[in-house]
Amino acid sequence: xxxxxxxxxxxxxxxxxxxxxxxxxxxxxGHGGIPPQTGGWRELRGDDLR
Amino acid sequence: xxxxxxxxxxxxGARIARQLRSSGAVDTLEIRDPNLERLAxxxxxxxxxxxxGRGRRISDDPAAVVVATPPGTQLGLARRAVHxxxxxxxTSNQTSEVRRLLELDDEARFHGVPVVVGAGFMPGxxxxxxxxxxxxxxxxxxxxxxxxxTGGPACARQHHRALxxxxxxxxxxxxxxxxxxxxxxxxxxxxxVGGRDCYRAALPDALLLVPEFDGIQRVTARQAATRRDRFTxxxxxxxxxHAEGGIGAIRVELRGRVGxxxxxxxxxxxxxxAVASGAVAAATTMxxxxxxxxxxxRGLAGHADTVGLLNTLAARGVKPVRFEGISTFV
Numbered sequence: 001x002x003x004x005x006x007x008x009x010x011x012x013x014x015x016x017x018x019x020x021x022x023x024x025x026x027x028x029x030g031h032g033g034i035p036p037q038t039g040g041w042r043e044l045r046g047d048d049l050r
Numbered sequence: 051x052x053x054x055x056x057x058x059x060x061x062x063g064a065r066i067a068r069q070l071r072s073s074g075a076v077d078t079l080e081i082r083d084p085n086l087e088r089l090a091x092x093x094x095x096x097x098x099x100x101x102x103g104r105g106r107r108i109s110d111d112p113a114a115v116v117v118a119t120p121p122g123t124q125l126g127l128a129r130r131a132v133h134x135x136x137x138x139x140x141t142s143n144q145t146s147e148v149r150r151l152l153e154l155d156d157e158a159r160f161h162g163v164p165v166v167v168g169a170g171f172m173p174g175x176x177x178x179x180x181x182x183x184x185x186x187x188x189x190x191x192x193x194x195x196x197x198x199x200t201g202g203p204a205c206a207r208q209h210h211r212a213l214x215x216x217x218x219x220x221x222x223x224x225x226x227x228x229x230x231x232x233x234x235x236x237x238x239x240x241x242x243v244g245g246r247d248c249y250r251a252a253l254p255d256a257l258l259l260v261p262e263f264d265g266i267q268r269v270t271a272r273q274a275a276t277r278r279d280r281f282t283x284x285x286x287x288x289x290x291x292h293a294e295g296g297i298g299a300i301r302v303e304l305r306g307r308v309g310x311x312x313x314x315x316x317x318x319x320x321x322x323x324a325v326a327s328g329a330v331a332a333a334t335t336m337x338x339x340x341x342x343x344x345x346x347x348r349g350l351a352g353h354a355d356t357v358g359l360l361n362t363l364a365a366r367g368v369k370p371v372r373f374e375g376i377s378t379f380v
Contacts, residue, residue, distance in 0.1 A: 038375040043370075044369065
């Protein structure tokens with residue numbers, strides 16, 4: 001009974017640790033979009049409205 | 051010159067009234083609103099050619115009916131106008147109501163009148179920009195729209211409800227139900243609004259866009275929200291909404307094919323939502339009066355003459371923009 005509980009706790013810690021490791025890897029290596037680096041907004045005019 | 055019946059004298063309704071009166075296209079504008087004090091003030095402000103009316107009956111054979119009442123109250127008025135054989139312009143942004151308004155198509159065709167569904171900022175101008183932008187594509191695969199801001203109190207309440215309600219996306223040829231408040235995406239709006247986190251919500255845009263673009267693969271709609279908006283979304287509004295929200299913006303992204311090349315086009319607009327909605331509804335009404343709209347119930351993405359509509363809008367101070375440049379991902 002006592003050995004089973006220890007195993008359960010150990011597995012829980014391993015699972016939590018693995019989750020943290022995956023989250024950390026995604027956090028460090030992952031990236032989202034960044035603001036547009038060139039260009040900008042311009043009004044529709046001329047050819048846009050023909 | 052003609053007579054137009056306008057229901058609603060709120061933030062958007064008042065803008066529609068001013069735009070229609072200043073257009074010169076309307077001989078007499080009858081306005082109805084349950085708030086008699088607000089109605090009297092608006093009619094006094096607008097002066098000659100504007101009269102206050104009562105009730106929900108479509109009387110005196112108007113050339114068009116414009117419905118700018120709160121979302122959820124527009125269907126009955128629109129149906130009544132269709133049965134009287136009168137063209138209707140609606141401004142609803144409530145998903146269930148937009149669906150029912152589109153279902154008026156058969157009745158509208160039977161009576162030979164156009165029913166314009168969702169003639170506001172988004173939906174409305176967003177639909178016009180999607181249709182307009184699609185002209186340069188051989189095939190449009192995806193349309194993604196997003197918005198920031200709210201108009202009057204009714205719009206703010208609808209915005210609040212939408213964030214906690216189920217949204218609908220079109221993906222790979224079928225409808226998908228999406229949890230409101232999910233799917234965070236950073237969207238870049240015209241300056242000075244800039245980047246805002248946007249989330250899925252109960253927005254009707256996909257219902258209006260999908261039928262107008264054959265073979266479209268994905269259509270999504272999102273609205274900007276803060277952490278507080280998301281946290282309080284399931285609760286009743288904790289304080290009464292402002293009389294009118296601040297500056298707002300919309301963004302329309304089209305992805306598709308031109309020849310063998312894949313292309314992305316992004317359009318946008320920035321304006322106070324009630325002002326833009328008023329201008330779009332008024333411009334739409336002017337084109338309806340001119341007989342430019344086909345009979346049947348559809349959104350503005352179904353209107354082919356986007357150039358005419360955009361020019362009318364530009365003359366009324368609403369000037370959409372287009373993003374030119376390359377987004378670089380690192």
